[in-house]
Amino acid sequence: MAQSNISRIVLAGLSGGTGKTIVSLALARAFKRAGKRVAPFKKGPDYIDAQWLSLAAGRPCSNLDPFFHSTEMIRSLFFHKSCGSEISLVEGNRGLFDGMDEHGSCSTAELARMLDAPVILAIDCTKMTRTVAAIVQGCTHFEPGLNLAGVILNRTAGERHRSVLRKSIETHTDIPVLGMLPKISSNPIPERHMGLVSDQEYDVPAQEALDALADMAEDLLDIDTIVDIATNAPDFGSDPGPIYQSESVKKKVRIGYVQDASLWFYYPENLEALEHAGAELVRLSILSDEPWPTIDGLYLGGGFPEVFAERIADNTTILAHINNLSESGMPIYAECGGFMVLCDSLEVNGASHPMAGVFPVGTSFCPRPQGLGYTEAEAVEDNPFFSTGTCVQGHEFHYSLCVSDGSSTLRPALKMLRGQGGGVGYDGFLHKKTLAGYNHIHALAVPDWAIRFVAAASEYRSKS
Structure with missing residues (x-):
């Protein structure tokens, strides 16, 4: 593929538990059902979310972690794992700016800058209206070099709530609202002590659960604009080099x-x-x-x-x-x-x-x-x-x-x-x-x- 046109987005949240995994799975499966080849990625050390992303996209998910890997390695891994795809989706972890210290090292925002990727922020809007606009405005200007391209409003309570949320963000910021999701009475993918339950144990077929999430995304999210944001991401640049420094060895x-x-x-x-x-x-x-x-x-x-x-x-x-x-x-x-x-x-x-x-x-x-x-x-x-x-x-x-x-x-x-x-x-x-x-x-x-x-x-x- 021409490496200047790696379509890519980072899906981030304000904290853990905001619903960004559900949104990421919904988008990955919706992209796949639209006939796109999706390359999924998970930021940070995680096996369970990554496995679900693999299922949603129909393609293995790789982890990108600034703690483990240099910028060069992350870009190389992202480049090679994105080859053959039409859109690359990176799910962040924890809050957008949360890292290992007060400077936000190894944060999702730092990873987004490494990849020069636009960020879509999923926000839990429970018991909030106009304050969400202040949060969006603050995130937009908190760190230089962050390309906050849109927000998805999650756990909204009803049409009046959604109307005030949208008008507040449109009035006080330049960030587009890319969709609003309702509160879901029960998690379509159950959780246990280490996160989402494994797809290998889930008693309702995993593919049905993912298709239900895609149905929601297609009904309530602006999929076309999200794809446009990914497609218009800055040129990624040339091949950053191989993942492995040595040649592959014959099986022995x-x-x-x-x-x-x-x-x-x-x-x-x-x-x-x-x-x-x-x-x-x-x-x-x-x-x-x-x-x-x-x-x-x-x-x-x-x-x-x-x-x-x-x-x-x-x-x-x-x-x-x-x-x-x-x-x-x-x-x-x-x-x-x-x-x-x-x-x-x-x-x-x-x-x-x-x-x-x-x-x-x-x-x-x-x-x-x-x-x-x-x-x-x-x-x-x-x-x-x-x-x-x-x-x-x-x-x-x-x-x-x-x-x-x-x-x-x-x-x-x-x-x-x-x-x-x-x-x-x-x-x-x-x-x-x-x-x-x-x-x-x-x-x-x-x-x-x-x-x-x-x-x-x-x-x-x-x-x-």
Whole structure:
């Protein structure tokens, strides 16, 4: 595609919970139903919203995160993932200007400037009228370089409410109102402790829910003007360079990754990085008792093992197989939910469920988050995935914590410089060639991870 015409918009909110995810899903599905090829993106560390955006657009969603990635990497990732699309939609996170400090570093507004993308702001108008105009005016002038191209008014109460809102914004600002949505009596996509429920669990077919949102968007939003805003975004410029600095390597090992309803938190780029480094990927399940094929390495992502604890525990054959693979010296990398599966037990609502037993501790599911936010860690011991001294940037969002009777100890490979990890300042626990903890990484932020993973799998294969 001609790179000067990447049609793009950023959909932002004033805070978390304003309804921007619902609006983003509605727009993505409406664009798709209009016959457009949609490239979806999610700002920040997020798996669940990203998965729903993928379903809505019919195309994998990539995460763009200024904490993990330089401006050059973000522009490169956006450029290449937008190729072949007709419109690129970026859903922001938290409030438009909310970042890691008082200067708004790593905010949605900062990302929009990196992409030189127009911003559409979704505003929760509950119990507000003219004040919304003041908010819009303030957002327009708060930071230089922000292109606030329109607003969508959400959770409006009725025709009179909508009339006052529109007239207030039109009278006091130059920002167009691109649609007004009513209060929805119930969320069409239910939520749980970590955000929207997975599409793999939703009892009403996910596609029907997304089509219902698109119906709403087509009836109540000015889709044509929104498309025009995206189409008239400034020239993006020439190719900013490849995502990966090295050439793709011929497939030489098989790395299995568990992707089922219990474990499915994977950034697409993590899997792509493994393939780029020479891995053939094999999709596996810990909910099915179907035997696994021969593999040379294993990747266990995050997810919701607490929801499926009983089913996982009942699958004793696969759990024993995972333990045997670890004992054999196979390189195994596990994040959060994957770590929980590798421990001795998982306690949920007072009931203890036996897990794979690779690590001699249990995990217990709690009603409140035990770790939340960006992380930074230093590798303090060589392991198959990070050399000593490597700075590992990541994030965590876990409701479980490690529990031990005090008779067992874990061997940590990562010292936490920021974040909670597995507790007492450490994470990334080692057993032979298995490394597991609560930390999630993005492969493009730790470029040696995939290369070292494939090299360890190759070594294991040669000795098998």
